[in-house]
Amino acid sequence: MKKLLIVGSVAFDAIETKYGKTGTILGGAGTYIALSANYFNLTSGIVSVVGKDFPQEYIDLFLERNVDIEGLEVNQTGETFFWSGKYHEDMNHRDTLETRLNVMEDFDPKVPENFRQAEVVMLGNLHPLVQLSALEQIENPELVILDTMNFWMDNNWEDLLTVISKVDVITINDEEARQLSGEFSLVRASQVIQKMGPKTVVIKKGEHGALLFQEERMFFVPALPLEEVFDPTGAGDTFAGGFSGYLTQTGDYSFDNMKLAVVYASNLASFCVEKFGADRLLDLTVEEVNERLKSFIELTQFNMKLA
Amino acid sequence: MKKLLIVGSVAFDAIETKYGKTGTILGGAGTYIALSANYFNLTSGIVSVVGKDFPQEYIDLFLERNVDIEGLEVNQTGETFFWSGKYHEDMNHRDTLETRLNVMEDFDPKVPENFRQAEVVMLGNLHPLVQLSALEQIENPELVILDTMNFWMDNNWEDLLTVISKVDVITINDEEARQLSGEFSLVRASQVIQKMGPKTVVIKKGEHGALLFQEERMFFVPALPLEEVFDPTGAGDTFAGGFSGYLTQTGDYSFDNMKLAVVYASNLASFCVEKFGADRLLDLTVEEVNERLKSFIELTQFNMKLA
Numbered sequence: 001m002k003k004l005l006i007v008g009s010v011a012f013d014a015i016e017t018k019y020g021k022t023g024t025i026l027g028g029a030g031t032y033i034a035l036s037a038n039y040f041n042l043t044s045g046i047v048s049v050v051g052k053d054f055p056q057e058y059i060d061l062f063l064e065r066n067v068d069i070e071g072l073e074v075n076q077t078g079e080t081f082f083w084s085g086k087y088h089e090d091m092n093h094r095d096t097l098e099t100r101l102n103v104m105e106d107f108d109p110k111v112p113e114n115f116r117q118a119e120v121v122m123l124g125n126l127h128p129l130v131q132l133s134a135l136e137q138i139e140n141p142e143l144v145i146l147d148t149m150n151f152w153m154d155n156n157w158e159d160l161l162t163v164i165s166k167v168d169v170i171t172i173n174d175e176e177a178r179q180l181s182g183e184f185s186l187v188r189a190s191q192v193i194q195k196m197g198p199k200t201v202v203i204k205k206g207e208h209g210a211l212l213f214q215e216e217r218m219f220f221v222p223a224l225p226l227e228e229v230f231d232p233t234g235a236g237d238t239f240a241g242g243f244s245g246y247l248t249q250t251g252d253y254s255f256d257n258m259k260l261a262v263v264y265a266s267n268l269a270s271f272c273v274e275k276f277g278a279d280r281l282l283d284l285t286v287e288e289v290n291e292r293l294k295s296f297i298e299l300t301q302f303n304m305k306l307a
Numbered sequence: 308m309k310k311l312l313i314v315g316s317v318a319f320d321a322i323e324t325k326y327g328k329t330g331t332i333l334g335g336a337g338t339y340i341a342l343s344a345n346y347f348n349l350t351s352g353i354v355s356v357v358g359k360d361f362p363q364e365y366i367d368l369f370l371e372r373n374v375d376i377e378g379l380e381v382n383q384t385g386e387t388f389f390w391s392g393k394y395h396e397d398m399n400h401r402d403t404l405e406t407r408l409n410v411m412e413d414f415d416p417k418v419p420e421n422f423r424q425a426e427v428v429m430l431g432n433l434h435p436l437v438q439l440s441a442l443e444q445i446e447n448p449e450l451v452i453l454d455t456m457n458f459w460m461d462n463n464w465e466d467l468l469t470v471i472s473k474v475d476v477i478t479i480n481d482e483e484a485r486q487l488s489g490e491f492s493l494v495r496a497s498q499v500i501q502k503m504g505p506k507t508v509v510i511k512k513g514e515h516g517a518l519l520f521q522e523e524r525m526f527f528v529p530a531l532p533l534e535e536v537f538d539p540t541g542a543g544d545t546f547a548g549g550f551s552g553y554l555t556q557t558g559d560y561s562f563d564n565m566k567l568a569v570v571y572a573s574n575l576a577s578f579c580v581e582k583f584g585a586d587r588l589l590d591l592t593v594e595e596v597n598e599r600l601k602s603f604i605e606l607t608q609f610n611m612k613l614a
Contacts, residue, residue: 208515219607225494227492227494260610301607304600
């Protein structure tokens with residue numbers, strides 16, 4: 001069984017959508033990645049930091065899902081990273097109401113001994129130097145996947161380019177791909193980004209699906225059209241978790257297998273948005289996951305005979 | 308060989324995009340539909356009206372492409388319908404600069420004798436009462452497809468509902484589907500619209516592809532990601548032409564065949580946006596069309612074995 005090392009925030013979120021608002025709930029890129037990746041058959045561990053206020057029940061959630069938490073530092077001198085945001089009516093845009101980095105501010109990631117030989121590394125959105133530091137502790141990974149955000153493009157451009165140059169796959173959203181590349185066309189953006197290092201580029205377009213690019217090859221997976229999107233928080237990280245989890249399980253990093261990985265990824269993300277925060281990922285069954293894969297096949301597959 | 312009757316505007320357009328601006332060129336929904344549909348093996352005729360200023364060379368274009376123009380009235384007392392617009396930087400939005408209805412204002416469509424038994428009718432965007440009048444002249448069509456726009460929802464709601472109640476398929480864009488149904492979710496919008504009459508709903512999302520709905524079934528085709536979108540004018544009508552043309556050629560109106568119809572439709576639309584106006588449709592070869600279908604298959608098809 002291959003190992004997946006996840007580096008990413010474990011946090012508190014407070015979310016408001018047109019359907020209501022939450023109190024302080026479990027959030028963070030690393031959390032969504034871990035919960036999503038663990039629908040696959042793999043050994044996973046998370047490297048992150050939380051504060052003294054982080055409740056045991058959330059730690060137990062990771063343990064119940066077989067996420068190794070030796071790399072989850074509990075910093076007793078500070079509080080857990082906190083983010084709150086409010087979504088616009090269309091659910092495609094949101095305003096950040098508050099960000100308190102707290103213990104994340106001085107986070108110095110330590111990869112536990114038993115994950116230094118992880119085959120796959122999923123670097124969730126974090127300061128690029130934190131991502132880099134974690135990556136340097138892995139001995140000889142087979143596949144390194146990086147997720148990032150526009151914030152680091154605005155504030156830590158050179159560091160970001162350094163870490164991007166060292167990864168195999170980058171997953172970002174469409175606006176970030178445009179900002180990173182300076183190209184409006186996503187086809188051109190992916191070409192520019194591939195020259196920065198990653199052989200494979202995954203561009204997430206939210207409700208409009210995701211594109212997978214590698215050299216001349218291109219693949220598209222839609223988001224499953226839903227009757228209702230309740231809360232988009234974490235959908236992109238859930239996608240990254242599904243993508244990295246499937247590739248870890250199979251150990252096949254070919255383009256054809258990456259196609260399946262983005263289908264699994266989109267499938268898991270389609271559940272994430274059905275409830276607030278990570279609630280839907282927590283009550284999801286393997287049967288539901290497999291049943292919805294059939295919907296993806298019906299949604300996208302056709303039988304055309306070319307002359 | 309089945310007959311496709313096209314009802315739609317034949318017009319002059321003047322277009323401005325970030326790549327430049329045209330003079331007065333050939334445009335109109337009926338034009339794009341006809342040029343696109345004629346990549347299929349069928350007999351097509353167009354019902355429309357132009358003014359005394361409409362040049363013979365444009366009429367010859369229809370004739371060269373085997374579009375029957377007996378129903379194309381030349382009104383010697385007025386001028387051809389004219390539209391000009393300017394696209395925003397992102398190419399997804401445009402401002403109408405000028406609309407002169409001219410001879411379209413009093414258009415009274417007359418379906419020629421030899422098209423009253425057309426099997427398929429494609430009603431392009433026009434006043435709903437004009438669409439209705441044309442439809443009433445067809446004796447017993449096998450399939451009626453309607454395209455419309457938000458303008459008629461704003462100004463001719465009851466007439467629009469009347470014609471919508473009489474068709475088998477409606478093709479509209481995502482914002483129009485939301486306006487028509489009062490539902491934000493496109494899944495719910497399609498359910499509401501199906502109750503208005505059309506058994507099949509096609510929602511066009513521009514660069515984000517198109518959704519095909521029929522009862523519980525749902526299918527998605529992406530737009531081909533392009534390095535450059537030069538001019539989106541007519542892409543939706545080209546899509547409608549491809550959709551109706553393929554269904555006319557095959558005479559198979561099943562959901563599975565409609566899936567192929569939207570793939571062909573999206574394929575033809577992907578060419579339309581590569582040059583100003585209808586220029587790319589005019590120089591397109593059957594080989595290019597078939598070659599790009601392979602790209603659509605590579606873009607969307609995967610091989611997943613479910614447990």
